[in-house]
Amino acid sequence: MSGVSREGIRVLHVDDDRDVSELTATFLERADERFTVETAADAAEGLDRLEGCAFDCVVSDYEMPGLDGIEFLERVRESCPELPFILFTGKGSEAVASEAISAGVTDYLQKETGTDQYTVLANRVANAVEHARSQRRVERSERRLRKIVDSLPHLVYVVDEAGTYRLVNEALAEFHGTTVEAIEGSTVDDVLSDRAAAKFLQDFRSVIETGEPKHLSGVEVVDAEGHTHVFEPQIFPYDIGENGDRAVLGVTRDVTERAERERKLERLQHRTRALMHTETAEETARVATEAADAVLEARLSGVFLLDGPGEYLEPTAVVDAVREAFDEVPLYPRDAPEGSRAALVWDAFEAGEPVRVDDVPADDRVDESTPSRSVILHPMGDHGVFVVSAERTHAFSGTDEVLVEILATTLEAALDRTERRTELRSQRDEVERKNERLEEFTSVVSHDLRNPLTVLNGAVEAAEETGDPEHFDRCRDAVDRMDAMIENLLTLSRQGEAISEPESVDLAEAAVRAWGAVETDSERLAVETDRTIRADPDRLAQLLENLFRNAVEHGSTSPQSQAPEDAVEHGSTVPASQTQQDAVEHGSTSSRPAADDAADHGAADEASDDAEDGLAVRVGDLDGGFYVADDGRGIPADVRDDVFDSGFSTRSDNTGFGLAIVDRIAEAHDWEVVATESEDGGARFEVTGIEPAESATAEQTE
Incomplete structure (x- = not known):
């Protein structure tokens, strides 16, 4: 028979009449070559033979000693609920048939005379077995499908035209905090919130009506714990295959993490x-x-x-x-x-x-x-x-x-x-500073050198005309002034450059040596410091020399009748012709080399007592630095902010670069220098922001 499985069929026939049982087995095997029929004399034996549900079908009589056919059926259903069971009995009645159907009999057939009944029975057995096998195949397919669907991480569902869930997977049930069984058979309105249900049904009807799939994005749904998830549903037309009912298949991806x-x-x-x-x-x-x-x-x-x-x-x-x-x-x-x-x-x-x-x-x-x-x-x-x-x-x-x-x-x-x-800002600032100094240099060269050049030209012409030696003296003075100015300009330019690696410098020793390089007369120096600082020794020496020279020249060489502001010297860097160590206060109790023996580290009172004999200059400590003070004429308050400007001078015989060089040296060290009035009414220069040598050593040790 076309379309019929050729798989063997194993049948158990139970009848207390052994002759009838063997005859039935013989005719069934003749009727269908797939059949293998075994017999049992009563229900008890039949139950023993059915251990493990090893048969494909049971054919049983109704009236038997012990358990009758219906009771036998009930016992079979307990252990083999899906096994086909055909009641083949000589006692037929509507009551028996009704009872058999109620007990779950697969088929009911009354015994007759003649052999044709065995053909009918064979057909009934074959149909029952094929149907049972088909059901099992369908169930296995459904189980596999369910397993596949439940293994998907996405939410999968089938909703019919009435809005009822016909199929959902575990992921969807878990999302809603319930079970698959609880959702299947429920409606969309039962499961989703009003807003989400309305939106879904709108899209659902669109797919049903057009027959076209729909891809959505950004759909937000709240789960059972109140957390909002973002979904991307895809809805496809789906044929349930039952009475032409229309439905949709939905596959919804949770894109919350991606969103x-x-x-x-x-x-x-x-x-x-x-x-x-x-x-x-x-x-x-x-x-x-x-x-x-x-x-x-x-x-x-x-x-x-x-x-x-x-x-x-x-x-x-x-x-x-x-x-x-x-x-x-x-x-x-x-x-x-x-x-x-x-x-x-x-x-x-x-x-x-x-x-x-x-x-x-x-x-x-x-x-x-x-x-x-x-x-x-x-x-x-x-x-x-x-x-x-x-x-x-x-x-x-x-x-x-x-x-x-x-x-x-x-x-x-x-x-x-x-x-x-x-870095670029620092470089730009440095370029700007250099440009400013270049402009400063250009201004001095173009303006300040013009005056002595003019004097020189006039004196040369006058000397040529008269031969008077006085005009040659004026020429020499003008040349000397230009030479001093050029020397100061070069020094000013060099002092603006970066300093070399700082060293530990004994401030008292540096002060004594700088004083020895300044041409003095009756001036005296008192050194009141034993501090060691971090500095470029050569630059520090230049700074001290210029401060000392400024004190000496404005405090001791100016006529008494000269106005105080005219007493300020801002520029001579011409080296002293000799060392005047005799002018340094003595009385130090510390042991120092010969040059240091000239320094007094505490003779401030003695210097004050001798002030009548000449200018007294003092070097002492400040918080974060040191000072250089004198008891001369001092610096008027209205010009103290200007004394460090290049070329500033109130005297015609000065170039005005000495204190500008001091300021440049301090700037190169990241120090600050200010001019103020000393306790004696003279000039006082305070240099601060200096790193003590012991602090630097401690940092290096750490």
């Missing part, structure tokens, strides 16, 4: 754009930490940059919550002990590789208590480490880790840019 990633990335892009416009490292770090807090909800984040000596990773910017969570803002020293937070940060920095810890208290690399529970440490080249941290464990996803990498890379580029800007 959140896109939102974070968009917010991060907005934040990182601001990094391209920052001006300083501090501003750059602040923008980055604010981005970590706003985008990644990392409330304990901060940017830690390497300090100058390379011994600390210092907090350049942190989220405000860091100050609340920690007793003090963390500072990470290079020599931190193993197991500390600082050691972990330094390991990441020196390795140059990011470190992610999802549960800090459980990590064996950190045995120090900390409010941080999750952390991502991202090195930024030679700049430092970007610490992204939160107060909960497993706070960061793989997406967050990628976003931190983007933010840290952008931050590193921004720090590179701010460094370049700082």
